[in-house]
Amino acid sequence: MDATETLKNTPLSAHHGSLSAKMAPFAGWNMPIQYEGIIAETLYTRQAVTCFDICHMGEFIVRGDLKKSGLDNIISGHIDNLGIGSCRYSSILNEGGGVIDDLIVYRKAQEEWMIVINAATIEKDKNHFLKHLSKNAHFEDVSCGLGKIDLQGPLSREILKTIAPGAQGLGYYTFTETDIMGEKNIVSRTGYTGELGFELYAPAEKIAAIWERLTSDKRVKPAGLGARDVLRLEMGYSLYGQDIDDDTSPLEAGLEKFLDLNKDFIGKKALLQQKRSGLRRHRIFFKTLSRRSPRHNHNIYISDKNTGIVTSGTFSPHLGYGIGMGFVSTPLDAGQAILIGDDTLKIEAATCKKPFIKNTSIKT
Amino acid sequence: MNIPGELYFTKEHEWVRIEGDTGIVGITDYAQHSLGDVTFVELPKIGADVKQFQSLATIESVKAASDIFSPVSGKVAEANKKIEDDPALVNRSCYSEGWIAKIKMCEPSEKNNLMDAAAYKKFVERLEH
Known part of the structure; x- marks a missing residue:
């Protein structure tokens, strides 16, 4: 069988085809690497605004008391002081202190969380959560049904105003459930480019309509994973699977500020041991x-x-x-x-x- | 896909335009398109001896670095300094302003090891399907 036949397509694959995007396999998905060109898309993101198809990424919903559910023990960062409507970059670690995945935790309610994870690690992450969450915690993998578009660049707020006016006031690393084209969905002020930007979540079947609406504004250009990689590296952001992985400690990777060493979490013991013996x-x-x-x-x-x-x-x-x-x-x-x-x-x-x-x- | 009729081509997607005993060398439209944005070209040294199908120069794009192989054997007579400052010339004009090097050819019969435009067109079509 042709390798491309086993690749998954996002709800936007027909749009990428009509734009003659250069496609390539990424984490089991057939993803757009570039449209006009990586350099043009990179420059345009910092100068104006671009949109990215990020439907491949995974999302989990966890419900339960932070500590009793086991969630606090799974996440390596400080999340008990995270306000409802705020999100935070963090990671999950194995017992050896290696990074199973890096992720963003959204606090949707006092006892409800959305965890946004990398595409290539969905199954591995799911197994880790299911192994360590307590029996009474609610866990749901909503990756399949949920799409995501990143809108990034200095003009992104201007553009957002036209399709999700309720989200334009969002502060950095906060989110809201707001009306996007007639339906309540999550918009967060986050991204992976280092520019002002928003991530729009919506049911997979609604994603194409949002993409069409965004790109109908001539100021918005689509950008691919090639530009996304340049943009994140220009900011010094790590890419999971390349800069960090199961054998990389967050201490080695310069990610200590995202850890909460004042609480217990899986992998902490190994990290403290690394601190005592010195980093490799x-x-x-x-x-x-x-x-x-x-x-x-x-x-x-x-x-x-x-x-x-x-x-x-x-x-x-x-x-x-x-x-x-x-x-x-x-x-x-x-x-x-x-x-x-x-x-x-x-x-x-x-x-x-x-x-x-x-x-x-x-x-x- | 632009494939000029008067050139000869390699399987690695280089072209050569033969003018007397000089071969002007570059990469094809197919090559520049697969590479994406060219960010750097390491030009060959003037006077260097090159052999057919051996490395002549290095080309880098945002995504990767690759070798450019010489379609003909000979001595490097000239290298295109313009692409040092503006490597994107290779993307914009791969068959004219974005040429890589001129080679004083020593084996005219080597042309027989290359594809003409019609053969190269078929070769590229096979790659795309």
Whole structure:
């Protein structure tokens, strides 16, 4: 059987086809990588507004008391002080402290939560939740029936006004259940681009109508996963499966600020042990001194010594040089000269701080 | 898919325009389209000896890095400096302004190892179906 026959299509696949999008498999889905071009879509997101088909991502609903349900023990971050209508970036860990997935927790009511997870990890995450939630907790995987469109860019609020006026006042990392084209659905002020942006959730069968309405405004252009990857890397955001995975500790990955080490959670013991014994590797961010791009699995050298590995790399169209992140065996300050490459290629680079792009519209 | 009639092509989607003993080399429309936005080209050194179907240059797009293979053997006579500053020229004009290098050819018979436009058109059609 042709590999593409086993791929799942989102409710928007016909739209991608009519736009002649370049499609590719991603996490078992046939997803649009680009329409007009990755660079044009990346630039347009920071300059105006784009929409992304993110229907592949997963969503769980959990109901129950935070502590008695076991949810607080599953989520590694501080969520008991999360207000109703707020959301927070967090992760779920295995006993070894490795990241099973990174996710966003939405508090829908005092005892009702929506958990938004990565597409490739839905089954694994579901098993983890079912294993650790208590018997009386309610758990539901709503991934199949729920679609999602990300609307991202400095003009996104202007555009949102026309289809979900009730959501235009949302503060950063908050959400509301509001009228989108005649039906109550969730809109959150979140995203993965570093720009002002919103994520619109709706039943799969309603998603196409929302997409059509959004793109009927000539200011809105569709953007693919290629641009999404550049945009997130320009902000220094991790991508699950590439920068973090089951063998990566959030301490190593520079994600300690998202942990709540004052409470108990699965994986905490291992993390405390890592703190005592010292970390095996350390997250760095770097830029190349040319237009050459670092690539996933390139080595990181100091002088001639191989000292680490690149987890994500790309060309930044905004900056005009290569950017990336990786792990090194000993911590490095910003400004350290390094080389990126392999046996035959060495790209001059220097460590730096994230985000690579500053002063975006994200909090405007 | 644009495939000019007067060029010769490789299976790796390079083209060569033969003018006397000089071969002007670039990548095809199919190649630039599959690569996506070109962000960097490492040009060959002037005077370097290249062999047919061996690496001539490196090309990077947002998504990946790949080799450009030389359609002909010879000595690199010129490289297109314009694409160092504006690599997107390869996307915009792959058969003219976005050429990669000019090669002083040493084996005119090598042309027989390449596809003409009609054969290349068939080759690309097979890849797409």
